[in-house]
Ligand code: FES
């Protein structure tokens with residue numbers, strides 16, 4: 001039996017310990033905010049925060065996160081009003097929205113590590129997250145807004 | 151002039167309303183509330199009130215103009231408006247209800263949007279494609295809103311015993327200004343429901359100068375908050391009790407099938423419950439599934455692992471030799487010989503012979519995959535002769551028809567619930583994945599989710615065609631272009647519907663080939679044959695991509711050859727402001743629109759070129775290694791021009807410091823979403839220029855994921871994209887926005903690269919061509 005800490009709650013898993021965290025979250029735990037986009041750490045749609053770092057859930061197995069704190073979009077902020085989430089809404093970032101949870105989690109992790117990133121640092125840190133709709137200009141500006149308030 | 155610069159200026163609009171995305175049964179319940187408009191409305195078709203005509207009524211099931219179908223008012227005043235088109239990022243699920251709210255004077259903060267299930271007899275056409283939603287529904291939605299408003303006003307007038315002409319709906323209430331009396335919409339709902347629906351002819355539409363929402367860009371997408379908190383529901387997010395998870399191994403070659411398979415190892419994978427062969431249809435079969443071997447499991451991860459453990463022997467069928475390099479050579483050969491003439495003015499042969507010089511360009515664009523971030527996925531629950539589907543589909547009505555036909559049950563027994571789409575780009579116009587889920591659910595007697603992996607999406611989709619566009623331009627001594635011959639060779643989307651289709655269909659020829667707008671005395675367009683060897687489908691902007699690439703590159707090639715400025719040359723080629731007469735074109739598609747309302751108007755094309763040149767600083771001096779390129783193209787009856795500034799370093803690495811795009815899309819609804827569509831189109835355009843290429847070997851797609859089919863990431867995206875929207879002249883009909891941004895981007899960038907480096911790129915993607 002594997003015990004996991006997800007969004008501050010304990011979750012048990014007695015199936016395949018190699019199951020990826022992505023499919024555990026989505027299909028077994030019902031936390032569908034985290035998305036599948038590539039399954040190979042190429043797109044960032046599945047990004048969650050483990051302890052304080054952005055992690056691709058698709059290539060992380062459930063057994064990898066035993067004893068760690070997993071935060072998904074559902075647990076990022078109690079009312080959905082994290083500075084990144086607010087900035088995203090203020091600048092109307094999303095188009096289809098499918099990549100945006102991963103983008104927001106990546107941005108939130110970036111701001112833990114570097115509260116005042118430059119535009120170049122934002123572009124570098126967000127480069128693992130694909131948006132096929134092409135919202136990059138707004139993503140960059142929204143991360144900047146979340147970090148500076150302007 | 152409505153000039154929008156960049157998103158920083160769009161701050162402060164954190165308005166949204168909560169959205170319900172519920173099944174048909176709940177819609178019935180919701181709209182059946184006491185006091186709501188009554189249901190079971192007779193279907194009325196839209197008569198002519200519009201100052202302009204669109205092709206809307208020629209679409210399957212046309213339009214439905216009836217407030218009782220689209221609007222419900224609850225006693226608490228909440229107005230529910232139905233969105234009958236699919237949301238894939240264009241904002242249509244917000245824009246269309248917003249039009250209704252505008253006309254009925256509803257207060258947007260008290261509006262809820264409800265997604266329609268697939269039912270075209272009830273809602274009218276639901277195919278969300280062809281950049282048609284606003285174009286076809288601006289007027290019908292205004293009429294629906296105006297009808298609802300008239301009914302509310304009528305009910306209030308009766309209650310007060312005053313003539314209806316003395317009352318007026320204002321911001322969610324009806325006011326009688328003579329007496330100062332006012333009643334909220336909620337209090338009027340029950341009475342309004344008893345009013346007869348007014349005739350469309352007699353409706354009074356709002357004066358556009360009184361618009362509060364339309365054209366303002368101050369309302370955010372209704373899904374915005376849900377998207378940012380992770381509760382927005384896409385196809386893959388649907389979960390039903392007892393639902394099984396399935397992935398399918400499909401034939402790697404189009405037209406192939408399973409010869410034999412062994413599922414024993416897959417069955418040993420933890421969580422796998424069943425391995426079974428699934429039915430496929432012989433190619434071509436429109437949108438029917440390819441068939442293969444399905445692995446059913448308790449979660450998607452187990453199903454994928456199980457599929458990896460399958461052993462399958464495939465029978466590859468007739469396309470097992472499809473190979474991209476050889477096919478390109480075939481297309482080039484075809485383009486160098488005469489083909490079916492599809493437009494002819496003057497005598498191009500003689501004019502080319504008599505020309506002082508002839509410039510020839512042959513432009514190649516490979517297959518492309520859509521790779522929407524959300525791969526195809528669908529949930530189905532089939533019980534007896536009833537089926538319910540939850541899926542991200544662009545065509546809810548079409549999905550309903552196809553599922554019903556495949557299962558052999560009446561359409562009335564199929565409910566298609568449309569989730570949000572995690573991108574569509576034309577891929578999700580084809581509902582094969584929903585049919586797969588329905589077939590599996592029927593077989594298993596349980597709800598099933600079929601999840602496509604990214605590799606499935608890349609390898610088993612409906613690709614953008616592959617094309618050679620060959621243009622010969624004949625110039626006289628003064629450098630004036632006197633002859634233009636354009637041959638376009640590409641397998642047609644028609645080949646997905648009918649075996650052996652080798653010529654492009656009118657809708658493909660009409661995307662930048664026969665509607666070429668240059669003023670040249672001798673023009674001939676030809677379409678030599680090309681056979682398809684894989685499933686070809688619509689990809690955002692479709693044939694406009696290779697056509698604009700070829701035509702607009704050639705314009706710049708001529709400019710260079712005659713030592714003229716790109717923009718001046720482009721304007722000279724477009725020629726005088728005029729309405730094109732294309733008498734020699736037998737079947738001018740014109741995006742399905744009547745030519746009287748949507749003619750090809752070179753004045754509008756000239757105007758976007760001039761606007762973008764002005765605002766985008768055409769001719770400004772740029773640093774060494776930088777270059778500016780320009781291109782303009784009419785598609786989806788909108789006019790767009792783009793300037794790209796590129797920087798190419800000494801290793802051939804390119805970056806884009808700035809993009810400027812001007813769009814004339816007629817009367818528009820939501821400039822903020824137009825801007826986001828154009829920003830996104832630049833990224834998609836840049837992806838196909840820099841990276842996009844699907845190749846075949848032994849009939850199989852050689853790519854599989856974002857590593858070998860890369861798309862633009864944020865660190866290579868343009869530093870800034872500026873968008874300029876042409877304010878419409880009064881009564882200009884609305885035109886497309888979702889697709890037209892893509893076609894001019896590639897040639898603008900290619901022309902910029904030439905300006906920066908002197909290298910002329912005629913084969914996309916660029917790949918390593920700048921490194922040499
Ligand atoms: S799904 Fe994990 S990075 Fe793409």
Ligand code: FES
Nearest residue numbers: 096097099131133
């Ligand atoms: S918003 Fe659609 S993929 Fe990013």
